[in-house]
Amino acid sequence: FAECDARALNYLINHVKLGLLFYKIKDHRNFASQHRTELIQLLAVDRLPVLTIMSRVIVLHAMQLMKLRANPRAEYWVRNIIQSTHQDDLSELKTLTDAKGDYFCMKKLLFDDIKSQTIRHDILNHIRREAAVQQAHIQMATKKAKKRLQHSSWRKILSDVDDTLSCSGGSYPAGIDKRYGKKVVYPGVLAFYRELDLGTQGPEEWPDSRVGNLVFLSARPHVYKDVSEKINFAKFEKLRM
Known part of the structure; x- marks a missing residue:
């Protein structure tokens, strides 16, 4: 890890079980x-x-798997990673952290795993500042903002599951809709989510490398x-395929 070049280092991080590696390597x-x-x-x-x-994102995830309390410096490392990431890159980091398919999300990291109020405050302030810079780019219609909007509308979409993504079949307490069978995905809802995320100026087809902003x-x-x-x-995960 110390001697390899940037490309090799990123390859290693993306192809080893980093959480397991952190667990196996001990401080004696x-x-x-x-x-x-x-x-x-x-x-x-x-x-x-x-x-x-x-x-x-993988390094943050590995530290969450290890549990931050396993090392007294873990919370400082988390803060350093997040505060060293800016603007659109920070938005991507937050989105990818929430898109891993497990409960180790950004909310859990900031409000459960991190115990220091000072560190949490520092991270939240950093997120606010970077968001303000992004908003300023949008309001001034800079080249950076226009280029970003060509790829997506840059909005976070919040959705319920029962009677929104899929039908509850009228099964209490999930929902009341009986028009479709239980757990049937509503026709067209996935395309609707996709269009909301891409926006009016986004590409016609969904880029393979793109991560959605659906929560x-x-x-x-x-x-x-x-x-x-x-x-x-x-x-x-099944619906994404």
């Missing part, structure tokens, strides 16, 4: 070398400038890990 109390700390410090600080947005809301309580969410995650 009886030895001077702190192997896990040195590795994460290398990725989250020393070589961070050469990491792609996807690689940064599903659920009233189901979070129980343990992703026990209550994994069924929906599997459904969303």
Whole structure:
């Protein structure tokens, strides 16, 4: 990781089980070398400038899998990664963090995993500042904003699941609609989501590399890990194919 070039480093991060690697490499109390700390410090600080947005997301995810409390410096590493990412790149990082198909989302990272109010405050302030810069580009109709709008409308779409994405079949308490069978996806709803995300100035076809800005809301309580969410995650993954 330390000696490879930027391309090789990003390839390694994207093709190894980084969370498992963080777990297996230990900081040994009886030895001077702190192997896990040195590795994460290398990725989250020393070589961070050469990491792609996807690689940064993977490093954040690996630290969430490891649990931030496993290392006293973990929250500082998270803050450094996020504060070193700006404007459209930061929007992409947040979107990719929420699009991994598990419950390790940006909300969990900021409001559950991070315990320091100071660090959380620093990160939220950074997000606000970068959003203000993006909004300024849009209001001034800069070249950067026009180029961005050619790819997407840059909006976050919030949707319910029952009686919105798929029919509840009138099954209480999920919903009341009996027009279709239970769990039947409404005709045209996926195309509707896609058009909302692409916007009027976006491309006709969905780019393979693009990550959608669709967020599903659920009233189901979070129980343990992703026990209550994994069924929906599997459904969303199937619909995406």
